[in-house]
Amino acid sequence: MTQAYDPSQDGAKMSYAKDMSYGDYLHMDQLLATHELHSDAHDELLFIIQHQTSELWMRLVLHEIAAARELLKGDDFRPAFKMLTRVARIFDQLNSAWDVLRTMTPSDYTTFREALGNSSGFQSHQYRLIEFSLGNRNPAMMKVHEHRPESHLMLADELARKSLYHVALDALSAKTGIVFDPQAFRLDAPHVSDPEVQRAWTMVYEDPKTYWDLYELAEKLVDLEDYFRRWRFNHVTTVERVIGFKRGTGGTSGVQYLRRMLEVELFPELWHLRGDL
Numbered sequence: 001m002t003q004a005y006d007p008s009q010d011g012a013k014m015s016y017a018k019d020m021s022y023g024d025y026l027h028m029d030q031l032l033a034t035h036e037l038h039s040d041a042h043d044e045l046l047f048i049i050q051h052q053t054s055e056l057w058m059r060l061v062l063h064e065i066a067a068a069r070e071l072l073k074g075d076d077f078r079p080a081f082k083m084l085t086r087v088a089r090i091f092d093q094l095n096s097a098w099d100v101l102r103t104m105t106p107s108d109y110t111t112f113r114e115a116l117g118n119s120s121g122f123q124s125h126q127y128r129l130i131e132f133s134l135g136n137r138n139p140a141m142m143k144v145h146e147h148r149p150e151s152h153l154m155l156a157d158e159l160a161r162k163s164l165y166h167v168a169l170d171a172l173s174a175k176t177g178i179v180f181d182p183q184a185f186r187l188d189a190p191h192v193s194d195p196e197v198q199r200a201w202t203m204v205y206e207d208p209k210t211y212w213d214l215y216e217l218a219e220k221l222v223d224l225e226d227y228f229r230r231w232r233f234n235h236v237t238t239v240e241r242v243i244g245f246k247r248g249t250g251g252t253s254g255v256q257y258l259r260r261m262l263e264v265e266l267f268p269e270l271w272h273l274r275g276d277l
């Protein structure tokens with residue numbers, strides 16, 4: 001009979017009494033201790049893990065956007081592009097994750113929906129931070145975070161900074177020589193499509209060779225928004241599939257509210273110029 005494999009014979013370090021191990025480094029005990037169920041329903045664990053993993057990926061999205069924004073400010077485009085590509089990939093990852101949640105039927109969900117009370121993704125401060133950092137800024141969305149001063153402050157700080165799109169538009173202006181009306185760039189409101197901005201982006205798309213950095217930046221932004229839109233679409237479709245047209249636990253009209261959010265344009269001029277080329 002062959003001997004069972006002993007990894008220590010292969011040199012694997014087997015004792016971690018004194019050294020940092022996998023679980024120590026990743027704080028696995030703390031991470032796995034957070035699954036406090038609010039019902040006896042089998043599917044509640046799926047629901048919690050789906051959201052927690054989404055929030056972890058959102059954390060990384062925020063980290064990448066913040067760094068990309070700083071790099072763009074310093075005219076350091078190449079590493080910023082790498083980060084923006086990563087953000088689009090993360091959204092793709094989140095999009096695939098819906099396939100797991102979709103295995104939960106309406107019957108399964110009703111076994112624990114009541115236990116959720118009024119909690120809802122509507123109150124995800126990281127999701128709102130992502131929107132704010134990209135440029136979709138509605139200060140009215142901050143109110144649900146008043147009970148958590150730390151989250152509220154993070155959102156307020158974000159509104160005081162230029163968004164990723166603002167920074168991209170600064171670069172667009174600097175490299176094309178087209179000066180934009182500063183009134184068009186409010187920090188605390190969603191970006192509204194501006195004809196001069198569209199003219200400048202159009203110049204870029206009509207002459208990519210001259211404006212290659214801007215051209216690549218524009219396509220990175222469009223890619224990011226494309227994946228983000230797919231996330232919103234997957235969300236609303238899953239919601240309709242699971243709760244139909246019931247009101248949301250957060251108090252909104254539910255599917256109707258989410259359908260309205262499908263109309264959001266993060267980088268409107270980049271979409272509008274396409275029909276004119």
Ligand code: HEM
Pocket residue numbers: 050051054055101109119120121122123124127235238239242243247248249250251252253254255257258261
């Ligand atoms: C069966 C699964 C799900 C259902 C039935 C559902 C339902 C809803 C509903 C009805 C809303 C509107 C707000 C409200 O009144 O509650 C909402 C918002 C939201 N949900 Fe979900 N959701 C589900 C899964 C998820 C997952 C997996 C995430 C990932 C983090 C998520 C994140 C969000 C976010 C961020 C919002 C706010 C969207 C915005 O304001 O634009 N939801 N959800």
Ligand SMILES: N[C@@H](CC(=O)c1ccccc1NC=O)C(=O)O
Pocket residue numbers: 051113116119120121122243247248249250
């Ligand atoms: N808004 C959902 C509940 C829900 O999906 C949810 C509840 C708590 C934490 C996150 C959630 N996900 C998305 O809204 C509903 O109306 O059923």
